[in-house]
Each structure stands twice: as C-alpha cells, then as structure tokens.
Amino acid sequence: MSQIGCHGSVWTGVFDPESFRRSVAATVEAGYDLIEIPLLDPYSFDATAGRKAVDEYGIAINASLGLDDSTDISSDDPDAVKAGEALLNRAVDVLDELGGQWLVGVVYGALKKHMRPATASGRRNGQEVLRRVSDRAQAAGVKVGLEVVNRYETNILNTSKQAVAYVTELAHPNVYVHLDTYHMNIEESDMMNPVLDAGDRLGYVHIGESHRGYLGSGSVDFDTLFRSLKRIGYDGPITFESFSSAVVDEKLSYMLGVWRNLWDDSSDLAAHANDFIRNKIRAVDTISLH
Ligand code: MN
Secondary structure, X not given: OOOEEXXXXXXXXXXXXXXXXXXXXXXXXXXXXXXXXXXXXHHHOOHHHHHHHHHHHOOEEEEEEEEOHHHOOOOOOHHHHHHHHHHHHHHHHHHHHHOOOEEEEEEEEEOOOOOOOOOHHHHHHHHHHHHHHHHHHHHOOOEEEEEOOOOOOOOOOOOHHHHHHHHHHHOOOOEEEEEEHHHHHHHOOOOOHHHHHHHHHEEEEEEOOOOOOOOOOOOOOXXXXXXXXHHOOOOOOEEEOOOOOOOOOHHHHHHOOOOOOOOOOHHHXXXXXXXXXXXXXXXXXXXXXX
C-alpha cells in the first residue's frame, strides 16, 4: 500500500531543528504517513536532531532536491560535476542517518530554465555520477527517483518516456522514474500513458495541482491518474506538493517561480490534500469489485 506524504514546504521555508520538528508534528496531525523534505543544501541539515523528531513521531521520511549550476552533474564543467557528486553523496548520508527511504527530484542536473539543449557528454557525466551515487544509496537502503519536470526546469527529462529511456541506459536496479502531476499536466499527452509507459520502473509520485494550490481547484485530471496507478499496481510513495508565497524558501520558491499566494492555511491545505488522495485511492480500489 502506498505511503501518503506531504512536502515540507507546505509548512516552512527553513529546516532548522525546531522548524523541522514542527513540520513533522503538523504532517502527522494532518493524517500523513510520510514527510518529504527539500534537501537542496544537505550540508546544513541537522540529521541527528532530525532523527529524534522522526523517531518520536513515528513518521517515514524522504528527501528531494534539485541541483544548480555549481553542482550540475550533467554539465561539461568538471568542478560542477564533482561538487554535484559530493552534494548527492551528502544527501544520501543524511537520509541514511534519518532512516529515509528515497532520494528524489532533479538529482540528475540543474533545476532551472536552460537556454540550450543538454550535451551528449554532459549526459554521460551525469549518468556516471548517478551510478556511483546509486550504489552508495543502495548500500544505505535508499532508493533514487529521477523526477520528470517541465521544460522550464530541466532540458533532460520532460516526459515519462524520456525517463524510461534514461533509466534503461543507466541500468541500475536502484534507480526509478519519479512522476509529478503538475509537470505531467504541462508536458504529457494525458495522465494515463505516462504511468503505463513507466510501468514497474515507476517508483515515486508527486501530486500537485496545475497551479500548485488546492487539489481539485485546477485542471489536473486526477481521476485518470489514480486509475492508471491502480492499473499498474503502483504501491510506492505518493507525496502532496504545494507551494504558496505564504511559505518562502528563498532558494526553492524562487527557482520554482512561486510568486502568488494560493493559500494561507497550511493545516487546512494539508488535511484537505490527505483526504483528497486517500479518497481517490479508496474509490479506484473498488474497481476490482465491479
Ligand atoms: Mn515534484
């Protein structure tokens, strides 16, 4: 059965021990099984304090991040490739300390609007790094998910098919496709084919609305998405992601273009999303009875 998760940016833009602890408590209070934290700077995260909060509340934890120009493992700049590998290794180590299960996101390159296509040599650099990082992650019991995002946030993986091809080239048993409905809604033909295309390589799912606000208030076809997940027997994590200018992480919010206030009340938003997701799953579960 899928664990249902909430992204930490629903609660806070900073992840010092006290804010992290409050986020964990609020995530549990809203009914979730799992918290996903942004780990763009894994060097600054206090994993020892984090582990105490995770254990106290009995919640599962995963992390997501996007690389930047200075850590772009899919670039032709050897210093950036090296710095990116070090950052990913640190993220794996933090997850290991936290007892986390997944490292996901744009871990394969810089999360930004690229002004030219990725190069073949850059792509090879990224895959070489990902093989080593995925070995380290596997040893720590951490799986790696490559998030497919829209054209304004990467020039490498914009569709599920591209991600399947990339993961097939990588040929690493610990690396999976990570789909996000917000990005699918921009780039894919519909909410069914990308899920079927990924099939058993689909390891992680982000649930986000077309404007990243309240689920059900935008144009994402969630009914088809959840039927498709059911169809392939998906049982990996499903994490709710939402951003508003009410909660600002200067690096992440600005990179994602979060300029508008779509909600003020984090607790109401999170409880609503938890119900929304669980209700959809409950409904599609009954299809097998028909
Ligand atoms: Mn996402």
